[in-house]
Amino acid sequence: MTAQSPVAPRLQLTHITKRYPAVIANSDVSLTVQPGETHAVLGENGAGKSTLMKIIYGSVKPDEGAVLWNGQPVHIRNPQEARALGISMVFQHFSLFDTLTVAQNVWLGLDKRLTLAEVARSITAKAAEYGLDIDPGRPVHTLSVGEMQRVEIIRALLTNPRLLILDEPTSVLTPQAVEKLFVVLKQLASEGCSILYISHKLHEIRELCNACTVLRGGKVTGVCNPQEESNASLSRLMIGAEPPALEHHERAAGDVVLRVNALDLPRDDPFGVDLAGVNLDVRAGEVVGIAGVSGNGQKELLYALSGEDVRARADAVQVFGKPAGRLGPAKRRALGVHFVPEERLGRGAVPTLGLAQNLMLTRTEAVSRSGWINMKALQQQALDVIGRFNVKTGGPNAAAKSLSGGNLQKFIVGREIDANPKLLIVSQPTWGVDVGAAAQIRGEILALRDAGCAVLVVSEELEELFEISDRLHVIAKGKLSPSIARAQATVPQIGEWMSGLWESQHAQRESQHAQRESQHA
Secondary structure (H helix, E strand, C coil), X not given: CCCCCCXXXXXXXXXXXXXXXXXXXXXXXXXXXXXXXEEEEECCCCCCHHHHHHHHHCCCCCCEEEEEECCEEECCCCHHHHHHHCEEEECXXXXXXXXXXXXXXXXXXXXXXXXXXXXXXHHHHHHHHHCCCCCCCCEHHHCCHHHHXXXXXXXXXXXXXXXXXXXXCCCCCCHHHHHHHHHXXXXXXXXXXXXXXXXXXXXXXXXXXXXXXXXXXXXXEEEECHHHCCHHHHHXXXXXXXXXXXXXXXXXXXXXXXXXXXEEECCCCCCCCCEEEEEEEEECCEEEEEXXXXXXXXXXXXXXXXXXXXXXXXHHEEECCEECCCCCHHHHHHCCXXXXXXXXXXXXXXXXXXXXXXXXXXXXXXXXXXXXXXXXHHHHHHHHHHHHCCCCCCCCCCEHHHCCHHHHHHHHHHHHHCCCCCEEEEECCCCCCCHHXXXXXXXXXXXXXXXXXXXXXXXXXXXXXHHHCCEEEEEECCEECCCEEHHHCCHHHHHHHCCCCHHXXXXXXXXXXXXXXXXXX
């Protein structure tokens, strides 16, 4: 009898190098993924993770090195060839066509023998199976970032992959949705599907993955089993240190800076959400957090607060007591309001413009009264933000689209924090950034708050909201819950409120309070 030959690795990368004009993204990288293995790729922003994944998926060609698939050398020239092998990828920056529907976008990557109606039915079935609620008939431009991510995940799952690459798949998912996704991924792995998993959430990697390759500066600096590591040891492998602990000092809030008063706003498109009776106060020297499942009115509320939507009553949005509901973004900035949108490319920054030019979207310090731009001052301003927020880039003239997602996020958040706002409204502040950068951004937000700035944070990361908020609200179906002090809130309670259950709980508490009052009378 002959001994059984060992099973070949599902994927092997050997000595992969990829150079760009300003940076070496990958330098002599080797990585092995076994069948049924969930393999994490860990590294700080700009470490080369996304470039490596794009090489595997065929959208980037390596300068040196080899790729083996099931033990055989392959040259993956494009994503179509990758999908034909059984490789699917969910990108951090989504590859969806805004003008097409969900079903049409998914159809583009599937067997064309399927009809559009069959694809729509498959999407509905897969969405129900995995708890990723989505309407296949909706145009993509009407979706929130979280909903777009669901589309990408469903599209990948419908290809029945043998290797699934996930780049920050949970960055805008709720804890309940993450739990459901992990059930799906563990089931896929048990069926022999290999998973390459990029995330900055160390607790997720430790729970889900059974192998890990660490990149720093484009090079492999370690290989480990994350289930045998702690968050602290993984941080040291990734960034060479543990992120600093946040200091959240209790302090009395000052005067009301932002007041939202009975804001009713009908949806602006057929797939939007109506805002109904939204009441909200944000005071100087406090951080107010808004939690909620993506697509429940966050986008509509943020547009109304930033001035992108000026249909509200003038007094429905007040800044320092002044009616601002009909003011555009520039006039609100003149009142001291600065805003970080959830969409980095296209809304937070113009992809093809340099970082210095992108500063001028919201900052005018380098513009003289006569309208001339002081280019030297503008360049220095961009360099100051790049240095203060440790943005890895080719310089102040590097195009926004050339930065990694996390580094662009650091620049956009830094641009607004550096303006010393009186009111900062920020959506998904640490989406896609590494643990060190997330700690820095959260620390900067708390420093702003301690300096007297009013801060409103909309985030789908509950851990983040509990870390930096003084008070919490939940948004569900266009309605805003009462506020609750962070110290009194619990994750299960906020999770229930995300389903809109606060009204029944609130009524129950009021009833119990009335009963106690009557007993004492």
